[in-house]
Amino acid sequence: MRFKLIILLLILGVAFTLYLLPFTLIKAQDCGTDLQCQIDALQREYDALSPAQEKNKQDLASLRNQLSSLDKKIVNFSNLLKKTEIEIRNREEDSAYAKEVFEEKAINQYIRIRNYDPGLLIILSADSATGAFREINFRQRAADEDRKTMDEYGQNLLQLKKDKDTLEKNKQSLTSIKKQVAEKEKFLAGEVAKVEGYLSSLTAKQNELAALKSGGFQTSIGDTPPTLEPCSGAPGSSNYCDPGFRPAFAAFSFGAPHRTGLSQYGAYGRSKSGQSAEQILSAYFQGAELKKDYAVPSTIGVSGYGRISFEDNYLLGIYEVPESWGNNGGFEALKAQAVAARSYALSATNNGSGTICASESCQVYKPQLKSGKWKEAVNATRGWVIIKGGSPAPTYYSASTGGYTISQWGWNGIKDTSGDWPSGAYEKIGSSPWFYKGWYKSRGGATCNRANPWLTSGEMADILNSWKVLYGGVGGDKSRIVPVSCWGGNPYSKDELIGLGGFTSVSGISVIYSNSGFTQTVILQTNNGNINIAGEEFKKAFNLRAPGYTGIKSSLYNLEKL
Numbered sequence: 001m002r003f004k005l006i007i008l009l010l011i012l013g014v015a016f017t018l019y020l021l022p023f024t025l026i027k028a029q030d031c032g033t034d035l036q037c038q039i040d041a042l043q044r045e046y047d048a049l050s051p052a053q054e055k056n057k058q059d060l061a062s063l064r065n066q067l068s069s070l071d072k073k074i075v076n077f078s079n080l081l082k083k084t085e086i087e088i089r090n091r092e093e094d095s096a097y098a099k100e101v102f103e104e105k106a107i108n109q110y111i112r113i114r115n116y117d118p119g120l121l122i123i124l125s126a127d128s129a130t131g132a133f134r135e136i137n138f139r140q141r142a143a144d145e146d147r148k149t150m151d152e153y154g155q156n157l158l159q160l161k162k163d164k165d166t167l168e169k170n171k172q173s174l175t176s177i178k179k180q181v182a183e184k185e186k187f188l189a190g191e192v193a194k195v196e197g198y199l200s201s202l203t204a205k206q207n208e209l210a211a212l213k214s215g216g217f218q219t220s221i222g223d224t225p226p227t228l229e230p231c232s233g234a235p236g237s238s239n240y241c242d243p244g245f246r247p248a249f250a251a252f253s254f255g256a257p258h259r260t261g262l263s264q265y266g267a268y269g270r271s272k273s274g275q276s277a278e279q280i281l282s283a284y285f286q287g288a289e290l291k292k293d294y295a296v297p298s299t300i301g302v303s304g305y306g307r308i309s310f311e312d313n314y315l316l317g318i319y320e321v322p323e324s325w326g327n328n329g330g331f332e333a334l335k336a337q338a339v340a341a342r343s344y345a346l347s348a349t350n351n352g353s354g355t356i357c358a359s360e361s362c363q364v365y366k367p368q369l370k371s372g373k374w375k376e377a378v379n380a381t382r383g384w385v386i387i388k389g390g391s392p393a394p395t396y397y398s399a400s401t402g403g404y405t406i407s408q409w410g411w412n413g414i415k416d417t418s419g420d421w422p423s424g425a426y427e428k429i430g431s432s433p434w435f436y437k438g439w440y441k442s443r444g445g446a447t448c449n450r451a452n453p454w455l456t457s458g459e460m461a462d463i464l465n466s467w468k469v470l471y472g473g474v475g476g477d478k479s480r481i482v483p484v485s486c487w488g489g490n491p492y493s494k495d496e497l498i499g500l501g502g503f504t505s506v507s508g509i510s511v512i513y514s515n516s517g518f519t520q521t522v523i524l525q526t527n528n529g530n531i532n533i534a535g536e537e538f539k540k541a542f543n544l545r546a547p548g549y550t551g552i553k554s555s556l557y558n559l560e561k562l
Contacts, residue, residue: 088163220320220360221264221399228433231452232440234560243454248562249509250438250453251542254402255427256553259517260409261285261396262340264321265435266416267333269426271325273418277335277381284405285386286412288393290339294385297352300345302365304358315342315378316369320397326373330430334377337397339384346385346392400427400434402556404517413516436558440550448486448548454562457505459547462494464526465501467533467541476500481544502528509559511535518555 231241234252255263262284270280281290300310308314318341326334341363348356358365369375386393388410396409403425407413417424427435438453455463469476469492482491498504508525519535533541539552 084163220364220397221322222319222364226433229437229441232438234436234438235562241452243452243562245454245456246562247457247507248454249457249460249506250455250560251546251550251552252436252438252453252558252560253434253552253554254404254422254436254556254558255400255432255434256398256402258396258398258408259401259404259406259413259554259556260398261405261411262336263399263401263405263416263427264333264337264397265400265430265432266403266426267336267430268321268325268330269429271331271333271336272329272429273426275332277332277339280332280336281339281386283414283416284397284411285388285393285395286414288386288388290384291387292384294383294387294392296342296346296383296385300349300352301355302358303355305365305367310345310352311378311382313369314345314365316371316375317365317367318374319364319366321374323370323372323374326377331373331377334373335381338374338377338381339386340395340397342381342384343386343392343395344397347394351392400432402435402517402554403427404556406517406555415517437553439553440548442549446486446549448483450548450550453550455546455550457507458494460506460509460524461503461526462497463538463542463545464503464506464524464531465494465497466492466545467537468501468503469497470541470544471537472501474500481541483545483547486548509561511557511559513556519557522559 228237228239230239233239234250262280267280267284270283275283278290297310299307300314301307302314315338318338320341321334321337323334325331344363345356346352348354348362356362386395394409396411401416403416403421405411405413405416415421416426418426418429422428422436425435440450440453441447466481468474469481470478476492480490480492482489484491484493492500503526505527506524510523511519512521512523514520519539522533522535522538524531524533535557536555539555539557543551
């Protein structure tokens with residue numbers, strides 16, 4: 001009874017905790033598109049949920065320990081029940097035999113009493129009076145023993161019935177306890193798993209937003225070509241700024257972000273190098289067919305604008321590349337872009353039957369239609385569509401890929417150069433300001449008081465310590481790997497991370513590139529010796545912990561030291 005009471009109290013306590021959990025959540029704040037607000041709200045929600053979740057996990061662990069103990073007791077109890085059942089069966093057999101003996105004696109006694117007087121018969125057959133009385137006494141004692149035996153067997157039969165009843169009750173009680181505990185354990189385990197998954201999603205979303213905030217920028221060029229950003233260049237470039245301290249370290253990204261399909265600056269460089277639109281398209285979309293007489297639909301659905309003319313409105317309103325390129329050796333690049341935009345729209349809308357968004361999440365469309373070189377490129381390629389697998393292909397494109405596109409989303413990656421990389425990259429011929437850049441501002445221009453992308457030795461060591469928490473198995477809370485300033489939340493201090501990772505300084509750095517256009521390995525000289533880190537692991541640690549908005553945009557990057 002005491003054991004079942006403990007189980008019941010434990011289950012009620014856990015259920016009460018789970019009942020109160022929804023009321024402890026912080027009401028979501030309407031942040032709109034403010035990423036910092038979203039990150040702070042997520043951190044608050046994470047902080048609110050975590051203590052309750054830890055309590056639930058402790059309760060679940062306690063309940064599972066109780067279950068383990070209960071299972072052992074159940075096994076012992078079951079074995080005891082089996083032994084009891086065997087004893088009862090044996091007792092039933094003994095009782096049945098004793099009952100037969102008792103019944104036979106009772107019948108014989110009854111016959112003797114009914115047929116003659118047993119006392120008189122003993123006296124007549126005895127040799128003397130003494131012998132007669134001895135025989136009568138013996139038979140009286142035997143009769144008394146028989147009655148005693150009959151009473152014992154009667155009591156045994158009654159006890160047997162009680163044992164059976166107790167056994168059945170114990171079995172039912174055991175079955176009930178097992179069922180109840182199993183159901184509560186299953187329920188609590190499910191609740192803990194759900195909250196655990198939700199907390200994981202909060203951390204994942206927090207990291208996703210952090211990566212977006214530190215790494216986000218327009219994916220295509222747009223109508224106005226960007227200029228070189230001050231202080232984002234490498235040593236020797238026109239936009240390099242000396243940070244004023246040594247040693248200094250900076251990450252420079254080659255292109256970005258998804259590096260799949262057509263590189264707009266690469267196409268511009270190819271056009272300036274004399275390639276035709278057909279050559280450009282075949283280079284970037286290998287394995288596909290350029291069909292020049294495709295029957296395009298007359299209209300297409302565009303979010304916010306309804307159904308509009310496909311060729312004479314939608315395509316003329318695409319703002320993805322500078323129209324000025326057409327007068328500077330880039331007309332074939334405009335034609336290639338027109339075909340890519342047409343094919344992508346048809347693929348995204350099931351050949352025009354669906355709807356496509358008007359932002360850079362799909363393709364930028366504006367109702368202010370162009371009438372110059374872009375219109376000329378659209379008209380020159382009317383009916384030109386990239387076909388793959390019998391249907392219009394999803395012809396992805398982006399501003400800059402760093403001289404390599406990657407194999408992804410159904411397309412093969414290429415080395416996008418006219419010779420050696422990086423010096424012969426077509427994007428350099430096209431003068432891409434994003435070909436090799438150190439990023440330290442947000443898309444909106446926020447700097448978090450950073451004037452350049454250069455980091456101190458201690459700041460690089462801090463990123464290494466973050467990597468140790470994320471990948472090095474030193475423990476710690478991964479959700480606290482965020483920049484110390486401008487991000488809110490509950491970031492580790494630099495001293496706390498030193499206590500976890502052990503790195504205090506970095507004195508040298510280098511990288512190894514793969515043959516397919518990735519930074520494969522980062523090699524750092526530190527106070528703890530040389531450290532080799534996988535390129536993607538270092539990029540994640542860098543983007544989550546580097547100060548302010550300093551970030552690595554591409555999976556192909558370099559690290560320089562002053």
